[in-house]
Amino acid sequence: MKLTGSQILLECLQREGVDTIFGYPGGAVINIYDDLFDSPINHILTRHEQAAVHAADGYARATGKVGVALATSGPGATNTVTGIATAYMDSIPLVVITGQVPTPLIGNDAFQEADMVGITRPITKHNYLVKNVKDLARIVKQAFFIARTGRPGPVLIDLPKDVQIDSTRFVYPEKVEMAGYKPTFGPNARQVEKAASMILEARKPVLYVGGGAVLSDAAAELKSLAELIQAPVTTTLMAKSAFPTRHPLCLGLLGMHGTYCANMAVTNADVLIAAGARFDDRVTGRIASFAPDAKIIHIDIDPTSIKKNVRVDLPIVGNLREVLDQMAKRLAENPEPLSTLIEATAPWRRQVDDWKQAQPLAYQKSEAVIKPQFVIEKIRELTHDDAIITTEVGQHQMWTAQFFDFIQPRTFLTSGGLGTMGFGLPAALGAQVAFPERQVIDISGDGSFQMNSQELATLVQYRLPVKIAILNNNFLGMVRQWQQMFFNRRYSHTCMELPIDFVKLAEAYGATGLRAEKPGDVEATIRRALEIPGPVIMEFKVSREENVLPMVPPAAGLNEMVLSS
Numbered sequence: 001m002k003l004t005g006s007q008i009l010l011e012c013l014q015r016e017g018v019d020t021i022f023g024y025p026g027g028a029v030i031n032i033y034d035d036l037f038d039s040p041i042n043h044i045l046t047r048h049e050q051a052a053v054h055a056a057d058g059y060a061r062a063t064g065k066v067g068v069a070l071a072t073s074g075p076g077a078t079n080t081v082t083g084i085a086t087a088y089m090d091s092i093p094l095v096v097i098t099g100q101v102p103t104p105l106i107g108n109d110a111f112q113e114a115d116m117v118g119i120t121r122p123i124t125k126h127n128y129l130v131k132n133v134k135d136l137a138r139i140v141k142q143a144f145f146i147a148r149t150g151r152p153g154p155v156l157i158d159l160p161k162d163v164q165i166d167s168t169r170f171v172y173p174e175k176v177e178m179a180g181y182k183p184t185f186g187p188n189a190r191q192v193e194k195a196a197s198m199i200l201e202a203r204k205p206v207l208y209v210g211g212g213a214v215l216s217d218a219a220a221e222l223k224s225l226a227e228l229i230q231a232p233v234t235t236t237l238m239a240k241s242a243f244p245t246r247h248p249l250c251l252g253l254l255g256m257h258g259t260y261c262a263n264m265a266v267t268n269a270d271v272l273i274a275a276g277a278r279f280d281d282r283v284t285g286r287i288a289s290f291a292p293d294a295k296i297i298h299i300d301i302d303p304t305s306i307k308k309n310v311r312v313d314l315p316i317v318g319n320l321r322e323v324l325d326q327m328a329k330r331l332a333e334n335p336e337p338l339s340t341l342i343e344a345t346a347p348w349r350r351q352v353d354d355w356k357q358a359q360p361l362a363y364q365k366s367e368a369v370i371k372p373q374f375v376i377e378k379i380r381e382l383t384h385d386d387a388i389i390t391t392e393v394g395q396h397q398m399w400t401a402q403f404f405d406f407i408q409p410r411t412f413l414t415s416g417g418l419g420t421m422g423f424g425l426p427a428a429l430g431a432q433v434a435f436p437e438r439q440v441i442d443i444s445g446d447g448s449f450q451m452n453s454q455e456l457a458t459l460v461q462y463r464l465p466v467k468i469a470i471l472n473n474n475f476l477g478m479v480r481q482w483q484q485m486f487f488n489r490r491y492s493h494t495c496m497e498l499p500i501d502f503v504k505l506a507e508a509y510g511a512t513g514l515r516a517e518k519p520g521d522v523e524a525t526i527r528r529a530l531e532i533p534g535p536v537i538m539e540f541k542v543s544r545e546e547n548v549l550p551m552v553p554p555a556a557g558l559n560e561m562v563l564s565s
Helices: 005-015 027-036 049-063 081-089 116-123 133-148 161-165 189-201 219-229 260-268 320-332 335-344 346-358 372-383 395-403 424-434 453-461 477-486 502-509 519-531
Strands: 002-004 020-024 042-045 067-071 094-100 126-129 154-160 167-169 205-209 233-235 250-253 271-275 295-300 314-317 388-391 440-445 467-472 512-516 536-541
Touching (some): 005 133, 020 049, 020 424, 027 094, 027 161, 042 424, 042 453, 049 094, 049 424, 081 116, 094 133, 094 161, 116 154, 133 154, 133 167, 154 161, 189 271, 189 295, 189 314, 189 320, 189 335, 205 219, 205 260, 219 320, 219 335, 233 260, 250 260, 250 395, 260 346, 271 320, 295 320, 320 335, 335 346, 372 395, 372 440, 395 440, 395 467, 424 453, 453 502, 467 519, 502 512, 512 519
Parallel strands (some): 020 067, 067 094, 094 154, 126 154, 205 233, 233 250, 271 295, 295 314, 388 440, 467 536
């Protein structure tokens, strides 16, 4: 069976289980779009290529499947770069397909030519320039294999126009053979046994959990191990939904805006079990004072992440779900030492509970002005722990991480590593496409929302009932907070002086706009938004100079938190 390159691409995508592509057409991909016209694959037309990649990213985070985005050459392709970098930093499996000028014109500065292989080399797990249609099926197969195995990540396929038009006999490979790529799956049994021994000797153990727990679908295994050894659990931003927030062993968020009890527990731990985390600088604070007395067990699928930022006493390379399962089984084999461990660590758990009681997450409530934390608490209360929450980046993101309870995995979608403003709305779009019957809410700031507000049109066109909560303080809030705390309130270019009427903006796109200006309006506004079948903007006029606390200042240790304004 002979097919053209564009037909081969779509046939390969179907065989990889792709049901949705997020994209934006152009001349260099017009052949692909012509064949998409007759394809069973669903296509979502975003209003910007960056948003197409963020939407594919949100789809991938919510489902665990590989997200797919499609863009034309030149500026269409370069517009995908921020989305690709966002996915790369957070280890999200994507395949991004970009059009390219015909192969004879590559390197000639042809119209809408850009070297996407060169541009994206530092921000992809791998990338391809397809030079022959005979290689296309193999490349697509490899791209999906690379994206979803080992440490997941984005793969780019740059597809010249002549390769899309050329035809060849279609044969889809049954398996991938790549000499240079052999991802690790199962852990070393001896290392798991050593880890079990270290845990049994602990008196102040802490489980420090990163995004790998979500990516490997290890939530059940994590909960089982934590309950088996009765160890407190702290999570990074990327792992917020991996462990139930209301579980008695949960310490909450760790790091710069982490809880007092989490930061104190890590600082005083004697054994730290780092599970699928990369010791990011926002988590560790000053490295020299991070877990100074702890022996560190570091579990990660990516061997290059181990010992990258901190010293490690015991490395374990492998799929986190499998490692945690084997570790729990190894510990359960010896009930007597396990019982001794739980008894010996009881004073530690009492100490951690004392820290929880001494400095709980709190804020000064007000009857005169809407507090952003109050809005987030009300959204949590009225969605009954079942919503998928996305965020943009800034103060609202941290308040969501602090004050929203996450019970189910893959329900908190946020840009962690790159910190991409404008991520939340298109990510919510992607999650809603994946789960049309679920409630999806984007919690946003007024600054971040304006980065990709055009995707309101996409929501309306495809009748996607995403709800958007804008915490509007007319500031770039996180930068303003730093200016207040460290630059003597010199608010240099962080005030959004032109107030936007977000209600009218919503209506201009054909969506619904609601506004709350006082605390008594908040609950009614949220209830009304949840009842409306289509997309809704909820604008909350919140207190302008509210700060995210606790906060670990730059170059400080985790135990040197600023607890109040």
